[in-house]
Amino acid sequence: MNPSASTEDWVARSLRAVWHPCTQMKHHERLPLVAVARGAGAWLYDRDGHRYLDAISSWWVNLFGHANPRINAALKTQLDTLEHAMLAGCTHEPAVELAERLGALTDHTLGHAFFASDGASAVEIALKMSFHTWRNRGFDEKREFVCVANSYHGETIGALGVTDVALFKDAYDPLIRHAHVVASPDARHAQPGENAQDVARRALDSVRVLFEARSTKIAALIVEPLVQCAAGMAMHDASYIAGLRALCDQYGVHLIADEIAVGCGRTGTFFACEQAQVWPDFLCLSKGISGGYLPLSIVLSRDEIYAAFYDDDTARGFLHSHSYTGNPLACRAALATLDLFASDDVLATNARKSATLRAALAPLGEHPQVRNLRQCGTIFAFDAALDDPNAAKTFSRRFFEHALQRELLLRPIGTTVYLMPPYILDDSELDLLATRTRETFDATLKETR
Numbered sequence: 529m530n531p532s533a534s535t536e537d538w539v540a541r542s543l544r545a546v547w548h549p550c551t552q553m554k555h556h557e558r559l560p561l562v563a564v565a566r567g568a569g570a571w572l573y574d575r576d577g578h579r580y581l582d583a584i585s586s587w588w589v590n591l592f593g594h595a596n597p598r599i600n601a602a603l604k605t606q607l608d609t610l611e612h613a614m615l616a617g618c619t620h621e622p623a624v625e626l627a628e629r630l631g632a633l634t635d636h637t638l639g640h641a642f643f644a645s646d647g648a649s650a651v652e653i654a655l656k657m658s659f660h661t662w663r664n665r666g667f668d669e670k671r672e673f674v675c676v677a678n679s680y681h682g683e684t685i686g687a688l689g690v691t692d693v694a695l696f697k698d699a700y701d702p703l704i705r706h707a708h709v710v711a712s713p714d715a716r717h718a719q720p721g722e723n724a725q726d727v728a729r730r731a732l733d734s735v736r737v738l739f740e741a742r743s744t745k746i747a748a749l750i751v752e753p754l755v756q757c758a759a760g761m762a763m764h765d766a767s768y769i770a771g772l773r774a775l776c777d778q779y780g781v782h783l784i785a786d787e788i789a790v791g792c793g794r795t796g797t798f799f800a801c802e803q804a805q806v807w808p809d810f811l812c813l814s815k816g817i818s819g820g821y822l823p824l825s826i827v828l829s830r831d832e833i834y835a836a837f838y839d840d841d842t843a844r845g846f847l848h849s850h851s852y853t854g855n856p857l858a859c860r861a862a863l864a865t866l867d868l869f870a871s872d873d874v875l876a877t878n879a880r881k882s883a884t885l886r887a888a889l890a891p892l893g894e895h896p897q898v899r900n901l902r903q904c905g906t907i908f909a910f911d912a913a914l915d916d917p918n919a920a921k922t923f924s925r926r927f928f929e930h931a932l933q934r935e936l937l938l939r940p941i942g943t944t945v946y947l948m949p950p951y952i953l954d955d956s957e958l959d960l961l962a963t964r965t966r967e968t969f970d971a972t973l974k975e976t977r
């Protein structure tokens with residue numbers, strides 16, 4: 529069999545046996561699947577030796593490249609030491625060290641780490657912990673949640689309750705216990721003469737109105753600080769997060785920061801909340817925390833939350849668990865990731881790389897069909913202005929194909945093109961990314977004319 533025939537065979541077998549995520553499988557009758565054979569640095573290589581720059585960090589998880597030698601070495605040692613042990617009744621070094629180091633990164637404000645395996649579970653854990661904290665304190669009636677318009681917090685049935693993306697939610701509507709939805713602080717909503725802070729202030733007003741009326745029934749508000757990623761990289765001013773903190777304190781509502789996508793340096797600081805100079809009551813981490821290696825999520829919480837469960841009565845404890853809670857391999861990958869942050873001055877390097885990429889992308893701002901070219905930390909995005917609604921419907925898939933032809937792995941969200949690359953691109957890779965993003969965009973537009 530020649531190599532290309534064998535790749536086609538793998539793809540055909542995948543389409544028969546593997547149900548791919550977030551995918552209408554029928555679209556693959558014409559859309560290619562990339563048969564990834566290996567990864568090295570920012571690049572993925574297919575079975576035929578073609579390479580693709582992983583410009584979206586494989587769904588926002590990969591921070592320091594594929595097959596990173598330092599993370600690999602840490603995992604190999606861990607593998608020969610302890611692959612897994614249950615975390616109820618037992619403990620192990622990687623879980624303890626990771627919990628302590630994350631707590632220290634929050635100035636010891638969020639010193640209690642609860643482990644799970646994916647982002648949606650972390651969100652559900654934070655919701656359950658919030659409700660149960662209030663219940664243990666005698667506030668049984670606080671059982672409602674608040675989310676922000678266009679928010680995304682995962683796709684399990686509980687997490688969909690605080691998610692506001694119609695595409696993921698509508699089909700399951702009858703199964704869902706809905707949260708209150710408050711106005712989005714998306715800076716693109718600025719009226720003439722307004723800036724991002726004004727939009728944030730207006731959005732906070734809608735929270736105040738809701739809290740004024742119902743705070744005795746509300747347990748928590750959940751927010752993606754600085755960037756609502758799945759909504760299409762909707763960015764807001766940090767004053768919104770500071771304002772939420774103040775309102776939550778004033779009305780006795782927990783603040784849950786979902787930093788699953790924006791944590792671990794994505795927005796320029798290790799935690800996005802740092803830019804608002806506030807800490808939430810719960811902070812959810814996943815995606816980048818294991819460097820993109822292994823499924824891991826963590827909910828960090830404050831002493832007061834922990835204390836509300838500490839009792840002789842078993843039922844007042846937090847009895848939630850997952851089979852792989854605190855998996856040592858995943859924790860080790862996370863520790864190796866934190867080591868890279870500590871030893872390589874990653875945040876400062878990222879700021880320089882982002883400035884380079886921003887300059888290279890700047891001419892796109894003059895493109896007649898580009899709107900809202902924007903950036904937060906290592907996240908870059910722009911919206912395609914398309915007149916034909918049918919072109920808008922297929923834009924993302926067509927862009928993906930044109931990008932692959934130019935050695936880029938990019939999957940727009942609707943008509944929003946975004947870049948969320950690993951932190952390790954060198955100057956020539958940054959230049960290639962900017963140049964070919966533009967070429968891909970023009971090729972996609974040309975096809976629709």
Ligand SMILES: *Cc1c(COP(=O)(O)O)cnc(C)c1O
Pocket residue numbers: 645646647648649651680681682683752757758786787788789790814815
């Ligand atoms: C990805 C994501 C989640 C869900 O994480 P999964 O691991 O996919 O369940 C939740 N919140 C945000 C902000 C995310 O980006």
